[in-house]
Amino acid sequence: MRGATALVSQRQDSLDVAFVIPRSGPEGIFGPSCEACGKLAVDEINSASGVLTRELRLHVVNGGQAPERVARDVDALVRAGKVQAVAGWHISAVRQQIDRVVAGRVPYVYSTLYEGGERTEGVFLTGETPDRQVLPALTWMARELAVRTWCIVGDDYVWPRASARVARRFARRSAGIRVLDEVFVPLGTEDFASAVRRVRGSGARGVLMFLVGSDAVRFNRAFVAAGLDQRCVRLSPLMEENMLLASGVANTRDLYATAGFFEALVTSAGLDFSRRYVERFGITAPALNSMGESCYEALTFMARLAERAGSIELDRLCAAADELAYESPRGVVRMVGNHLLQSVYLARAEGLEFDVIAQLAGPPRS
Known part of the structure; x- marks a missing residue:
């Protein structure tokens, strides 16, 4: 993996991550939730001794810009040694451009539901795919x-x-x-x-x-x-609580959504995550949703993978990824290849909230 060891060795006291989330564009509507969930993940990871004792730090990049611009911003951070990993929620057109500039250099955790088929080494995908969603x-x-x-x-x-x-x-x-x-x-x-x-x-x-x-x-x-x-x-497959609010109560009749997480998901892991989110940001925080939670998931996954590998060097992370399993706000999740398998649910909009009515894909097999 070209340059990987050199990149991670520049800062031994911290792990710096280019956190690519939407602050503009059509997807900017849930950017604040993504940022809040990222902050919650950082707080919890750092309070538990960080990533291999390194402080986790985020460098926010606006993933709502033109894909080529986002890739240039990420590339500049990697080249300057300011970040040693990339993570976050952004559309697939952005992912494809980031792939081109970080492949083989630093780990990249892509949290977004997406179309499937990504096999680039060093890219780890924690979102839903059409076959299970x-x-x-x-x-x-x-x-x-x-x-x-x-x-x-x-x-x-x-x-x-x-x-x-x-x-x-x-x-x-x-x-x-x-x-x-x-x-x-x-x-x-x-x-x-x-x-x-x-x-x-x-x-x-x-x-x-x-x-x-x-x-x-x-x-x-x-x-x-x-x-x-x-x-x-x-x-x-991409409808969340902020979008319900923006659509308006009159415009959500017979609207269904499918995702690995809903704020209304009544599981012990989901309810506990919602409680921690409210305790950290208060009742006026951005609406919690699957896109925001996926950013928490990506950073948690990165910390768990580094712990299993005993390193943040790309070769060792790739070797340790397959069959990594842990408990998350989505329940038990498991890495198979470079994809994180998870339970997936169907919900129906009831005014401005979701009612989870079915589980579509079960938890990953042990």
Whole structure:
């Protein structure tokens, strides 16, 4: 691994991480939650002796910028020896650019749900993938709600398009499930009138949303304004509590979401995490959600992996990663290859909150 040992040896008293989270763009709506959860992880890790006795420190990089700009910012920090690792929530278009500048140099923990298929050595993926998130949800909707026809509406970049391909392949193999139409819009779209017309014209009973942040909020408003909530359900793998609040109580009818964590998740680990979050930041803190929790997850994973490897050198981290298991706010999680397997849940929006109604993917096997 080129340069890895030299990079980590420059600071023996701390482990400095480029923490790439959205502070602008459509995904900026949940950036404050990501930052708060990152701070909580740092507090807890450092109070428990740090990462191999090193103080964990975050250097926030705005992941909502253009992907090339984000990669340049991360590369500059790595080149200057200011950071020895990268982590955080950002879209796949940003991940692909960061991959190009950090591969083989420093560990990179990508916390975001994503389209699957990432195999770059030294990149560890702690988010959900369609095979354990979207596909089981489609099966549940067909069985429990008799929703078998879908129109896909997504932002036009790698995660929505690749995830839509996974859904299409699944529908072709599944008796009775069909994708009738697909609509992709530029990231940052404000006017969804054309997309809503396509949904109406498709005749689909459900809309599979691959929309990010404020794009999903605007779509929700346009969807309900057109009266489509009277005939269609919506299903999103990227819908969280801040987006419900922004959508408004009138615009969340028959809206379903699937994720590895919800603030309303009634498990001992989830409830304890929510309690610690409120104790640390108070009741006026940014709404806790799966995107924010995933940032906590990424940093916790990094600390657990370093503990198992006895080092933060990239070669040793890669060797120690497979089959790492621990208890997290998402329950028991386990690393298989470079992906963290976890339980996944389905929730239905009830006004401005989620009600978790089913477990779609069980805990990883021991």
